[in-house]
Amino acid sequence: MKTPPRLQPLVEEGLIDTVVRQLMSGKEAMVYVVRLGDDTLCAKIYKEATHRSFRQAVDYTENRRVKNSRSARAMAKGSKFGRQEQEAAWQSAEVDALYRLAAAGVRVPTPYNFCDGVLLMELVTDADGDAAPRLNDVVFSPEDAVRHHATLIKEVVRMLCAGVVHGDLSEFNILLAADGPVVIDLPQAVDAAGNNHAQRMLLRDVNNLKNFFGQFAPELLRTRYGEEIWSLYHSGVLSVESVLTGRFERSKQSVDVGSVLREVDDARAEEAARLVRMGAR
Numbered sequence: 001m002k003t004p005p006r007l008q009p010l011v012e013e014g015l016i017d018t019v020v021r022q023l024m025s026g027k028e029a030m031v032y033v034v035r036l037g038d039d040t041l042c043a044k045i046y047k048e049a050t051h052r053s054f055r056q057a058v059d060y061t062e063n064r065r066v067k068n069s070r071s072a073r074a075m076a077k078g079s080k081f082g083r084q085e086q087e088a089a090w091q092s093a094e095v096d097a098l099y100r101l102a103a104a105g106v107r108v109p110t111p112y113n114f115c116d117g118v119l120l121m122e123l124v125t126d127a128d129g130d131a132a133p134r135l136n137d138v139v140f141s142p143e144d145a146v147r148h149h150a151t152l153i154k155e156v157v158r159m160l161c162a163g164v165v166h167g168d169l170s171e172f173n174i175l176l177a178a179d180g181p182v183v184i185d186l187p188q189a190v191d192a193a194g195n196n197h198a199q200r201m202l203l204r205d206v207n208n209l210k211n212f213f214g215q216f217a218p219e220l221l222r223t224r225y226g227e228e229i230w231s232l233y234h235s236g237v238l239s240v241e242s243v244l245t246g247r248f249e250r251s252k253q254s255v256d257v258g259s260v261l262r263e264v265d266d267a268r269a270e271e272a273a274r275l276v277r278m279g280a281r
Helices: 005-012 069-077 082-104 142-161 200-214 218-222 224-233 256-281
Strands: 016-026 030-037 039-047 111-113 120-122 173-178 181-182
Touching: 005 120, 005 224, 016 039, 069 173, 082 111, 082 120, 082 200, 142 181, 142 200, 142 218, 142 224, 200 218
Parallel strands: none
Antiparallel strands: 016 030, 030 039, 039 120, 111 120, 173 181
């Protein structure tokens, strides 16, 4: 097929040889199957902010660090340059998360390169070597549903142990490869320790898995893996070797409200001091 304009620079740089076909077009990106020598990869072309519908919610971008202070100030002001920098930060978030999670052994596509808003990564395939389907396009037996659910719960734990919460995990962004599920689409991934919404997002991710696979194995609907996982993480004892039961009971111990409020006040004071320092630069 004719090479899309956004992929032409990669051809000229020798990062890819040919474009085979378009694989999909989503709300935030278009994905193409490409060739490099004997390897078949996929190229994810991020759409410009003005041409896509996915809103960069504050919940996701909270506490994402920007190394350049000029960029941070521009993003805070909402200037044209700031919006461009915010877009670049949004794209690089997925790249950073992919490399971080791949290094931690999480089942994500192997990333190869990121150039001019195009992410080159592994093409996830099924047993026949074709592009792997999304979970929502597959019907499972009860046994397979339980097995794949267990695999993905382990991947959620592995991600959290690497300090990452997917933030938008569902049957629509998990592929069923020949050797099991692979997690994709990570631009909204959040830092588990630095984002105040991380717990809510993790519980939602796990509930999405429960509700999807629960269609095929109803016993999964009674599990509470999300609460169990977060409780272990919050207690500092979660590991990739943690044995989970799917059961969870809330503590009936009273909450020290005064201590919580003091922590909130300290956090506000620290943020105010940071803003003052940024304004002085």
